Amino acid sequence: MLNIVLFGPPGAGKGTQSERLIERYGLIHLSTGDIFRYHLKNETELGKLARTFMDQGHLVPDEVTINMLKDEVLKQTDPKGFIFDGFPRTNPQAHALDTLLKELNTSITVMLGLEVEEEELKARLTNRALSSGRADDTDPEIIANRIAVYNRETAPVKEFYAAQNKYIAIDGIGTIDSITERLYSAIDSKK
Numbered sequence: 169m170l171n172i173v174l175f176g177p178p179g180a181g182k183g184t185q186s187e188r189l190i191e192r193y194g195l196i197h198l199s200t201g202d203i204f205r206y207h208l209k210n211e212t213e214l215g216k217l218a219r220t221f222m223d224q225g226h227l228v229p230d231e232v233t234i235n236m237l238k239d240e241v242l243k244q245t246d247p248k249g250f251i252f253d254g255f256p257r258t259n260p261q262a263h264a265l266d267t268l269l270k271e272l273n274t275s276i277t278v279m280l281g282l283e284v285e286e287e288e289l290k291a292r293l294t295n296r297a298l299s300s301g302r303a304d305d306t307d308p309e310i311i312a313n314r315i316a317v318y319n320r321e322t323a324p325v326k327e328f329y330a331a332q333n334k335y336i337a338i339d340g341i342g343t344i345d346s347i348t349e350r351l352y353s354a355i356d357s358k359k
């Protein structure tokens with residue numbers, strides 16, 4: 169199996185690039201943000217719980233997120249691999265993912281980190297608010313909060329994969345196509 173973690177701060181382009189990678193490699197795309205938004209929209213119990221955290225730009229608690237992700241992974245029959253987008257976002261999530269994949273006799277192949285500086289991220293998110301309809305994109309204070317949460321809780325997850333020699337940094341500035349090419353080369357070097 170080919171299992172990729174697509175990593176990077178809010179607004180780095182994970183969603184856009186994921187769509188291209190799943191097409192080329194035949195992977196299943198699991199975006200925890202998208203799954204949570206599905207639950208929000210359908211007003212499920214999980215959605216009601218997640219909303220309070222998401223609207224403020226906080227993380228949904230690990231236990232809730234990990235159980236949801238596990239269900240999604242185990243639901244697949246005979247997958248060729250996964251692209252994890254927006255997960256793991258904390259060290260406990262990274263450990264839980266390792267354990268889960270071990271049970272399936274597989275592991276993470278590579279973590280690709282899209283690197284984009286903060287001013288550019290803020291500009292992209294503010295711009296995205298015009299079309300996304302996402303409550304967490306409209307308020308500059310909430311955007312700042314998400315970036316702070318990223319720096320504090322999520323950025324350290326990179327070290328977990330770097331220690332296993334699995335982290336590759338990708339320059340996230342440039343045209344969408346040129347960034348896709350960088351990702352393809354990085355993946356092909358690890359396959």
Ligand code: ADP
Nearest residue numbers: 178179200201221222226227228233254255257
């Ligand atoms: P972005 O990368 O644009 O910040 P996402 O769509 O990945 O946004 O996530 C939106 C929100 O969903 C997060 O701010 C958080 O509240 C929640 N969320 C998504 N993934 C996770 C996760 N792995 N752990 C905890 N909360 C998460």
